[in-house]
Amino acid sequence: MRKLIAGLGNPILGDDGVGWRVAEEVSRQTGTPLGDSQLPSQTTPEPDSVSIERFALSGIALMERMVGYEQVILIDSLNTGKYEQGKVVVFTLDSLADLIYGHTSSAHDVSLKNALVLGRQMGASLPADENVFVVAIEAEHVYDFKEYLSPAIAASVHVAVDHVIKLLEK
Numbered sequence: 216m217r218k219l220i221a222g223l224g225n226p227i228l229g230d231d232g233v234g235w236r237v238a239e240e241v242s243r244q245t246g247t248p249l250g251d252s253q254l255p256s257q258t259t260p261e262p263d264s265v266s267i268e269r270f271a272l273s274g275i276a277l278m279e280r281m282v283g284y285e286q287v288i289l290i291d292s293l294n295t296g297k298y299e300q301g302k303v304v305v306f307t308l309d310s311l312a313d314l315i316y317g318h319t320s321s322a323h324d325v326s327l328k329n330a331l332v333l334g335r336q337m338g339a340s341l342p343a344d345e346n347v348f349v350v351a352i353e354a355e356h357v358y359d360f361k362e363y364l365s366p367a368i369a370a371s372v373h374v375a376v377d378h379v380i381k382l383l384e385k
Contacts (some may be wrong), residue, residue, distance in 0.1 A: 219284040220379060221277070222269045223291040229361045230354035230368045235269045236292040237350070237375045242267045244376065244385070258299050265383065278330035282339050286346045288382050290375060292368075293351035301371035302353040305378050309344035 222238025224231040242249050248269045270280060281287050293304060308328060325333070327347075334341050352371050364372070 216286055217284045218265045218286045218288070218383060219281060220267045220288045220383070221280065221290065222267075222275075223272070224357075225271045226269075227360060227362055229356045229359035229363070230365055231292050231357035232362070232377075233292050233352050233364055233372065234355060234369050236291045236364060236369075236372050236381045237271065237290045237352075237379065238267050238269050240372060240376045241379050243378065259332035263355065265267075274325050274327060275328055275333070278334045278339075278341065281331070281341055281347075282334070282362050285342050286348070287342050288350060288379055290350045291352075292354040292357050294354060294357055296355075298353035299367075300353060300355055300365070303371055303374045303378060304349075304351045304353065305382075306351075307345050308347035308349065311349070338342055348382050350375050350382070 220238060220241055222234035222236070223332055224234040226232035226235045239249065241247070241310065245265070245267075247265050247267050249265050266284075268280065270277060272280065298304065308331075311328070328344065331341055331347075352368060352375055354365075354368050356368075364368075
């Protein structure tokens with residue numbers, strides 16, 4: 216099974232970069248090198264392979280990077296206000312409501328769920344929503360210009376890494 220681990224966020228926006236940090240640590244612990252492809256479908260994933268990438272993408276651009284994978288693990292910050300800072304939450308994309316309105320800062324993009332539907336309609340080989348796992352870390356400071364994580368978020372990196380590795384082993 217081809218698997219993609221995608222650390223999402225922006226590494227210069229403080230806690231928004233936590234997805235990148237978790238992906239880097241998963242890479243270190245598993246010995247799988249970071250890929251960080253520049254173009255969609257730049258390389259065809261090998262059968263039974265695991266790719267680890269870091270992206271500052273969403274919607275259609277993220278969907279393009281998921282082509283050819285049967286399982287995807289997305290790692291990102293979450294800003295709901297429902298959890299304490301640093302709480303790691305794991306769910307599948309099919310359990311997430313599709314927030315069509317208010318999800319993006321651009322009228323030229325769509326939600327990831329809609330992007331996957333569009334990609335499938337166009338014949339792209341994409342994972343089913345139940346095979347897209349999200350490992351999210353509740354974080355409040357996702358718009359601060361800094362290249363380091365706040366202490367509560369940094370302390371949660373190892374917990375998120377453990378969740379990603381367990382998902383990989385399934």
